[in-house]
Amino acid sequence: MPIRELTPLEARAEHARLVEQIRHHDRLYYQQDMPEVSDAEYDALRRDLEALEAAFPELVSADSPTQQVGAAPSQAFGKVEHLVPMLSLANAFGEEDVSDFLERVRRFLGLDADEPVACLCEPKIDGLSFSALYEDGRYVRGATRGDGQVGEDITRNLATLVDFPERLKETPARIEVRGEVYMDKRDFAALNAAREEAGEAVFANPRNAAAGSLRQLDVSVTASRKLRYFVYAVGVCDGYTPESQHALITWLGEQGFSTNPETHLADSTDAIGEVYAALAEKRAALSYDIDGMVIKVNRTDWQRRMGAVQRSPRWAIAYKFPAEKAQTVIEAIDVQVGRTGALTPVARLTPVTVGGVVVSNATLHNEDEIERKDIRVGDTVVIQRAGDVIPQVVEVVTAKRPKDSAPYIFPKACPVCGSPTGRDPEGAVWRCEGGLVCSAQQVERLKHFVSRAAFDIEGLGAKVVEMFWREGLIAEPADIFTLEARDKDSLSRLKNREGWGDKSAENLFRAIEAARRVSLKRFIYALGIRHIGEGNAGLLARHYGDVDSWVQAMKDASGNEEVMQNLLAIDGIGEKAAHAMTAFFSDERQVAALEALLPLLEVSPDQSGAVDSPVSGKTVVFTGTLVKQSRSEAKAEAQALGAKVAGSVSAKTDYVVAGEAAGSKLKKAEELGVTVLDEDAWLALIGRGA
Ligand code: IVH
Numbered sequence: 001m002p003i004r005e006l007t008p009l010e011a012r013a014e015h016a017r018l019v020e021q022i023r024h025h026d027r028l029y030y031q032q033d034m035p036e037v038s039d040a041e042y043d044a045l046r047r048d049l050e051a052l053e054a055a056f057p058e059l060v061s062a063d064s065p066t067q068q069v070g071a072a073p074s075q076a077f078g079k080v081e082h083l084v085p086m087l088s089l090a091n092a093f094g095e096e097d098v099s100d101f102l103e104r105v106r107r108f109l110g111l112d113a114d115e116p117v118a119c120l121c122e123p124k125i126d127g128l129s130f131s132a133l134y135e136d137g138r139y140v141r142g143a144t145r146g147d148g149q150v151g152e153d154i155t156r157n158l159a160t161l162v163d164f165p166e167r168l169k170e171t172p173a174r175i176e177v178r179g180e181v182y183m184d185k186r187d188f189a190a191l192n193a194a195r196e197e198a199g200e201a202v203f204a205n206p207r208n209a210a211a212g213s214l215r216q217l218d219v220s221v222t223a224s225r226k227l228r229y230f231v232y233a234v235g236v237c238d239g240y241t242p243e244s245q246h247a248l249i250t251w252l253g254e255q256g257f258s259t260n261p262e263t264h265l266a267d268s269t270d271a272i273g274e275v276y277a278a279l280a281e282k283r284a285a286l287s288y289d290i291d292g293m294v295i296k297v298n299r300t301d302w303q304r305r306m307g308a309v310q311r312s313p314r315w316a317i318a319y320k321f322p323a324e325k326a327q328t329v330i331e332a333i334d335v336q337v338g339r340t341g342a343l344t345p346v347a348r349l350t351p352v353t354v355g356g357v358v359v360s361n362a363t364l365h366n367e368d369e370i371e372r373k374d375i376r377v378g379d380t381v382v383i384q385r386a387g388d389v390i391p392q393v394v395e396v397v398t399a400k401r402p403k404d405s406a407p408y409i410f411p412k413a414c415p416v417c418g419s420p421t422g423r424d425p426e427g428a429v430w431r432c433e434g435g436l437v438c439s440a441q442q443v444e445r446l447k448h449f450v451s452r453a454a455f456d457i458e459g460l461g462a463k464v465v466e467m468f469w470r471e472g473l474i475a476e477p478a479d480i481f482t483l484e485a486r487d488k489d490s491l492s493r494l495k496n497r498e499g500w501g502d503k504s505a506e507n508l509f510r511a512i513e514a515a516r517r518v519s520l521k522r523f524i525y526a527l528g529i530r531h532i533g534e535g536n537a538g539l540l541a542r543h544y545g546d547v548d549s550w551v552q553a554m555k556d557a558s559g560n561e562e563v564m565q566n567l568l569a570i571d572g573i574g575e576k577a578a579h580a581m582t583a584f585f586s587d588e589r590q591v592a593a594l595e596a597l598l599p600l601l602e603v604s605p606d607q608s609g610a611v612d613s614p615v616s617g618k619t620v621v622f623t624g625t626l627v628k629q630s631r632s633e634a635k636a637e638a639q640a641l642g643a644k645v646a647g648s649v650s651a652k653t654d655y656v657v658a659g660e661a662a663g664s665k666l667k668k669a670e671e672l673g674v675t676v677l678d679e680d681a682w683l684a685l686i687g688r689g690a
Helices: 008-033 041-056 095-109 187-198 204-216 219-224 246-253 269-285 301-304 365-372 439-449 460-471 478-480 481-487 502-515 518-524 534-544 547-557 562-567 574-584 588-600 632-639 663-673 679-687
Strands: 079-081 090-092 119-125 128-135 140-142 151-153 174-182 226-240 263-267 290-297 315-320 324-337 345-354 358-363 380-383 393-398 421-423 431-432 517-519 601-603 619-623 644-646 654-660 675-677
Touching: 008 041, 008 632, 041 518, 041 534, 090 095, 095 269, 095 290, 095 301, 095 315, 095 345, 119 226, 119 246, 119 269, 119 315, 128 204, 128 226, 128 481, 140 151, 174 204, 174 547, 187 204, 204 431, 226 574, 246 301, 263 269, 263 380, 263 534, 269 290, 290 301, 290 675, 324 439, 324 502, 345 380, 345 431, 365 393, 439 460, 439 478, 460 644, 478 588, 481 502, 502 517, 518 534, 534 547, 547 562, 547 679, 562 574, 574 588, 619 663, 654 679, 675 679
Parallel strands: 090 315, 517 601, 619 644, 619 654, 654 675
Antiparallel strands: 079 151, 119 263, 119 290, 128 140, 128 174, 174 226, 290 315, 324 345, 324 380, 345 358, 380 393, 421 431
16 A cells, blocks of 8 residues: 555554564674575665655654664673764665765755766675774774664774784874675685585575674684675774875775775766676676675765764765576475485576576575475576575566466475474474484585584595495494505405595595594584584583593483583583483484494593683683673683683582672572682782782
């Protein structure tokens, strides 16, 4: 129904509905890095809301999404109030919007109708915005945008960006630079490949991967992800006055920052249109994702005069690219079985080019998604690659549906081994219940076992594992370590096989030999237990110290309350992970595979707690509100000093650090006679006292 025909009551209901949807998508996007809708769909929601508020101004309130930027920061990081709010940009979707923009600029500045307005056109980097503060030329603090007023403190994370300067060439008194953090397309593909191999969830696109990597409490994770950035603006700027956006970018480059080279000056709608077309042409070849072009009035005195409205400056606009879409036909729907048995439907498409890339597969996510969109084999569908590497099906073109088409029926048994399937209580995922009986799971688990973060055996990648498995050379992890001995007695030796030779066979055996010595963390991770990723494997390794203690504890945990409580007390290990481990250790086949493997290895005890510090090896519980640092920062620091951080107090706890308003944990500590420290005493203990 057209907006103007709504009654005030209907308008209010529609307003509430839109606000709720936008808030929901904001949360997914900003706090969970997991958007459900494309940018175009989200923009459409915002436009609907703006139109509605324009027609019914009484619906506008201070907390309407139209009056705000982004979403509130998540709780885990410290907060940073921006010295100058971090704004967003209004969008332009076509030439007309651009010429309207230039007209508004002229009108605001009182220029003649045909007076050129020089604008700097910059690629709109599809990443996450950040701000970085420098005092006297030294980097002092970094933050995410958050809601535009208050962001998250990511000082240490930013310092790990490729080519991020800690010191500037010049020493302006105070300058806050702003820019975008992104992940290179190639680094993104490599990260996802590794995650897939490790059985971890893959990121939908480089933007999400950059967000997930930057907002890590454990800075070493950020550092390992090779994030890059471009700077394109300043907030406060004391000690340097640029005369134009162009001069500013040049100066920032001279100070040691990465700046984007693809910028062009243009001073009319036509000229801007040409730059836009050229950028669109170049888009696919760039090593980073962009989702449009930002047009900025070049003269900074003009910018200053124009200022901002609501959440965006009047002197800049984002000229967005249309989402890259194409039509093609679904030839088949295959269901893949992952390492943990998850069934993922994949559409096999008639190959089609979308934004310069040939696409022949699209993920259908899960059964619910297929049902919701009523996707059928033979359907013509619109697919979309919005910077995504995994293309998605946007909608079915029902007009082109073949007459004899039938709804897709999701398999009720595992398509690989025929075992029954069960639906995850926590999601829309069906899983094969065949465990190690399922050959798909066997192979996927072997691939995981040798993957980079696990045993990392050079020469034994996914393809080779598949080949060895097919030929019956390896069926379970232990077989890898007996391969060489068996090969010696074999009639068809590896070195004589096609694609192999003396050298490559020898190299492989040497790499396998070297892999017998493995750290406890890698070993635990390699087993591929659900919910035990690298992070949890590290926590377990640190807590239990050596492989025998860990294995014994896991075997005991399901029947022994004390062992279970001890496991759950590890800060970071939740019910799900604990349950997954007890399930693993109560499966005879898994235990047999583990027991065949252990004698072939030398699992080195965990060294991460062996730091020389006053709290090394001690178990610490943090409770209450800390004032001098966030609780997560305190925990991370304690761990770096070799302490074990626990989530609950027991007789094994060495210290309870009680902040303000500490409650039941403090009480328990007093009952058990555990040493209680306040924040200052803790800081003094670790040598950070005043
Ligand atoms: S300028 C005051 N320049 O797009 C204007 N933003 O929707 C501040 N972005 O929040 C932004 N590339 O995260 C600017 N070359 C560029 C940009 C850029 C990407 C992002 C930025 C901003 C969002 C606006």
